[in-house]
Amino acid sequence: MFIVCCRTKTKNSHLIFEMNSADDEFYKNRSLIEIVLKLSSSNSNDMTAAIRSLGLSSDFLKYLLEQLSGAKEFVKCKPTYKDVDVVGSTKEIPSGCARTGIVVRKNNYDMFSWLASRHRKRPKLSTIKEDSDGRRSNSLLNEVKCWNKNKTLTNNVGVYRSDIHGRGLFCLRDIEQGENIIEYTGEVIRSEVSDVRERLYNKKGIDCYMFRIDQDIVVDATMNGNSSRFINHSCEPNCNSKIEFIHGKKHIIIWAKRKVLQGEELTYDYKFPLEDDKIKCRCLSRKCRKYLN
Numbered sequence: 001m002f003i004v005c006c007r008t009k010t011k012n013s014h015l016i017f018e019m020n021s022a023d024d025e026f027y028k029n030r031s032l033i034e035i036v037l038k039l040s041s042s043n044s045n046d047m048t049a050a051i052r053s054l055g056l057s058s059d060f061l062k063y064l065l066e067q068l069s070g071a072k073e074f075v076k077c078k079p080t081y082k083d084v085d086v087v088g089s090t091k092e093i094p095s096g097c098a099r100t101g102i103v104v105r106k107n108n109y110d111m112f113s114w115l116a117s118r119h120r121k122r123p124k125l126s127t128i129k130e131d132s133d134g135r136r137s138n139s140l141l142n143e144v145k146c147w148n149k150n151k152t153l154t155n156n157v158g159v160y161r162s163d164i165h166g167r168g169l170f171c172l173r174d175i176e177q178g179e180n181i182i183e184y185t186g187e188v189i190r191s192e193v194s195d196v197r198e199r200l201y202n203k204k205g206i207d208c209y210m211f212r213i214d215q216d217i218v219v220d221a222t223m224n225g226n227s228s229r230f231i232n233h234s235c236e237p238n239c240n241s242k243i244e245f246i247h248g249k250k251h252i253i254i255w256a257k258r259k260v261l262q263g264e265e266l267t268y269d270y271k272f273p274l275e276d277d278k279i280k281c282r283c284l285s286r287k288c289r290k291y292l293n
């Protein structure tokens with residue numbers, strides 16, 4: 001899904017159109033008016049209200065409204081940049097200065113899609129270092145472990161674009177086998193509530209991040225989680241999850257199954273139950289089971 005963002009110059013507001021990626025070429029090669037019309041005609045009445053509120057010139061607005069109402073006879077009217085401009089259409093900007101390209105977003109509610117940007121450089125893959133005596137040095141030896149309020153060892157991990165899927169969690173330093181890496185945090189809710197929420201998130205197009213602790217309890221990280229929710233699945237993972245009792249309450253801890261080197265993506269086995277509606281696995285491991293579920 002691509003999003004073209006139209007910004008009015010008269011008012012400081014944005015109008016966001018969603019469109020299918022298949023239409024990308026079409027949009028790139030069309031003039032501004034065609035883009036707006038194509039987008040507007042593919043949307044419902046809500047678009048009319050949205051366009052109205054943007055403060056476009058009356059001629060241009062009339063033209064758009066005719067298109068929206070399906071009129072066959074059009075008033076010929078060329079919008080100018082006084083009215084609106086399109087982020088991503090460099091040819092159309094008279095100054096020749098485009099602010100950005102087309103924004104690629106998964107959906108309107110995903111505030112963290114920028115984490116998958118190609119421009120965010122992942123940590124460099126470290127190699128095992130040996131000191132002058134030939135012993136392997138351990139980057140953790142002199143390090144003070146510091147747990148922040150989200151139960152994360154600070155500077156352990158970072159979210160970057162993943163080769164497996166969207167965003168993933170990466171090691172910022174070497175992590176030893178058996179070490180606790182991060183807690184999967186979020187709202188602790190009952191199983192029944194998680195079902196209702198899942199339906200709601202699906203309906204609203206919000207990606208759902210949940211981790212089941214047991215039959216009755218689920219941790220919902222969708223709105224209140226930390227970066228652990230970006231950990232992808234692998235059929236041959238370097239991490240595992242465990243439930244630990246902390247002050248009498250169950251917590252999900254992600255720990256390293258083996259030594260994980262700086263720059264490696266952290267993964268665990270989601271252990272999804274088998275379902276008919278299959279999700280293809282892209283973990284690329286030798287032991288890949290082809291599907292997540």
Ligand SMILES: C[S@@+](CC[C@H](N)C(=O)[O-])C[C@H]1O[C@@H](n2cnc3c(N)ncnc32)[C@H](O)[C@@H]1O
Nearest residue numbers: 164165166167229230231232233280281282283
């Ligand atoms: C908790 S999210 C992981 C973070 C996700 N990459 C993101 O950017 O939001 C889980 C979803 O990521 C996708 N995913 C994770 N691991 C995958 C894999 N090995 N192959 C394909 N898709 C995967 C699936 O769509 C899954 O439902």
